[in-house]
Amino acid sequence: MRVYNSLTRKKETLTPLEPDHFKIYVCGPTVYDYFHIGNARPFVVYDTLRRYLLWLGNKVTYVQNFTDIDDKVITRAHTEGITIKELADRMIEEYFHDADALNIMRATIHPRATESLNDIIGLIEILVEKGFAYQAVDGLYFSIDAFPSYGKLSGHNLEDLIAGASERVVESLGKRNPLDFALWKFKKEGEPFWASPWGDGRPGWHIECSAMSLANLGQTIDIHCGGVDLTFPHHENEIAQSEAATGKPFVRYWMHNGFVNINYEKMSKSKDNFFTVRDLASLYPYHILRFFILQAHYRMPINFSDDLLDAAVTSWQRITSCVEHLAFVAGAGEQLSANPQADSDLEKEITTCRYNWQEAMDDDLNTADAIASIFDLVRAANTAAAAEGISDDILLKARETIIELCEILGLEPAKIEEQAIPNEIFTLVNARSQAKEARDFTTADALRDEIEAKGYRVEDTPQGARILPIE
Template identity: 60%
Template sequence: MRVYNDLSRTKEELVPQKENHFTIYVCGPTVYDLFHLGNARPFIIYDTLRRYLLYKNYKVTYVQNFTDIDDKMINRAQSREISVKELADEMIAEYYHDADNLNVMRADHHPRATETIPEIIEMISTLEEKGYTYNLNDGIYYDTSKFEDYGKLSKRDLDDQEAGASERVDLLDDKRNLSDFVLWKFKKEGEPAWNSPWGEGRPGWHIECSAMSKKFLGETLDIHAGGMDLMFPHHENEIAQSEAANEKPFVNYWMHNGFINVDNVKMAKSGGNFFLVRELASEYGYDVLRFFILQAHYRMPLNFEEEPLMAATHGWQRVLRSVDHIDFLLANETAQIAETESEALIDYVEKTKQEFERAMDDDLNTPDAFAAIFNLVRQVNTLTADYSLSNESLKKARAYIIELCAVLGLDAEKRVDTEIPQEILDKVKLRDDAKAERDFATADSIRDELHALGYKIEDTPQGPKVSREVEK
């Protein structure tokens, strides 16, 4: 598998340090509010990467943190008149609600910043001993000029930045360099604080990821991922901290996903142009949101719009219907199996698998992976329209559609309701009898009646097929 590594700005062969075992760290949410669709993109993308590596029989140790202490947390907690801890507990539960429904697997570890304070302090101490820090009135700072490779990820040159930003030198405050950042913030009145060698305070944003990733995954990670906006300064600073402290490469592969835009502008809480996953899910459903996100390549910008979401809704239904159709065929015996076509389908399944893997191997090309699945779906539909296929071939096609969708985190087996109530079946029978007597007026009125109850009847060569109307 090849993956675009932002460190080299090229696609590279993805090779783990340990045989068959990947360590992945993904920057998680700051838990002060429900997350929006833009936040959801990395959760879904890297969950898909994880699922694909598992599919390829790798072991994966996956860590995604919760940032549960920062200015936004403190401000929100104060305005809601609850503690920061209470806010975090509540929002973490809400995170799981949405993430679980998006079928994002839980990480092996979901560390919280506030539960990693000793490790954070230890790392800052190490940096202090090695001379990378200095003190200001409000906290302990990292001196980025001491770290030779600073800017290697985001390809920024410190001097150019400062020269160009001359109009904004006020941002420098008392810092030695514009890019210096705080490791430990001294306590202000009314803020949560922890004891440390430098007095009461709380960790800066960047240090928590360095400490948490080291705690659970060691000093060198295989993959570290997050949104594009984290590349600078967040990830650059993590590199500076971790490599200065550990004297080892921090990350082998850096992956960053593009944004979800609204009217071509980045969706962001601060921009006010955001759509919460919770709200969108009630309209479109979680599966459709996941499908929508994976239908674009993860590094490309993805515009959030009504029409493409409807396209995603209908596209996903197409897959579900095909599986449903196979189930219907399997449940109804047919004579005269078409052997040639059955074998053709089995061959096509193999071909699909290869195309799917080729797409995924190429930097997680999920749009192409969907194309492979859709081609198989059409093949199933085409062949079954004209021929009776063997159960073996149908089962194989079914199994692969479901397996490949599952790699993408989509459950193609999900049914609103597989059990059709007897009273509904009775009405279907009545309609069928009416049809047999060519009493179409009665038949149609029963069909309307069932429709009103949320059931749909489709006449097929194998008899009437009843199902629940597809819901959102």
């Protein structure tokens, strides 16, 4: 498999340092709110990379952190009148709700910054000892002048960036270079803090990821992933801190996914187009969101808009109805005559599909082309299913191939019934079950009416509520 390495700016053959064992770090969410659609993309894409590497027979150790100390977390917790731990615990639970629904596998380890303080402080101590860190007015800073290769990942012109920084702020803080960044921020009134050799305070964001990667995966990891917007300064700073401390290469392959736009515009809080996954999941089922993300090549920009998502719904239905149809035709009874030509034609299509699918995946995780190859087989299988005398075995083999290749992408076309039911209905059905349990039959009946008005009926079975569409 070859992947585009943002560090070397070219496609390279992907080989792990330790045979058949990939160590991957993905920058995780800041847990102050539901995660937004810009985060969903990297989580889905790199989960797919992980699934593919596993399918190829590798072991994968996958670390994705939770940033639970951050200005946003502190501000939100303060607004809600709860502790940052209470907020983070709740949002981590909500993260798993959405991530599980998107069929994102849980990481091998999900470290939290607040639980990694010893690693973080230990790393800063090494940087201080080695002369890469210094104390300024409001905290400890990393000195980029002490690390000559600073800028190698992003390729930014440092002079331009320095010229753009505010001299006044830099001088008042006692920073040596405007681009020096905080490793440890001294305690401010009303903020949570931890003890350190330099005084009470909290870590900077960049050092958290370096420390959690080094502590959980070792000095040199295989792949570090994230959105392209994290390249500078976050990933650049992670490299500087980690390599300054260990003297070893930090990451062998850097993978960055492209931007996410909403309705053809850049997502931003001010434009009122800042969607969380939860928002979007009330309009489209989670599996459609995953399918939609994978229909684009991960390095290209992606645009979430109603027309494109509606088209994804239709495309996905072509796969699920083919899977359903093939099972139906194959189960429809005895064949009167044999048709070896039709059998061998479809057999060839299956082989071609597998070959094209894997070639696409091997070429920088091109899920867009991989999905296109599945559609080629869907088309061929639909045609073949209509042929007189085609054998059931070959139809079922085509069906299994479609299902298998989708499943490696984390998509489940055979799970039709459940998937067809919108999340909103599940929420109502759960609320009804709870009302029934509490013997609040008035509410339970009202909820049942509401569910029926939306086109579904609930059947109570010993295994729990069963949801059926009203024909």
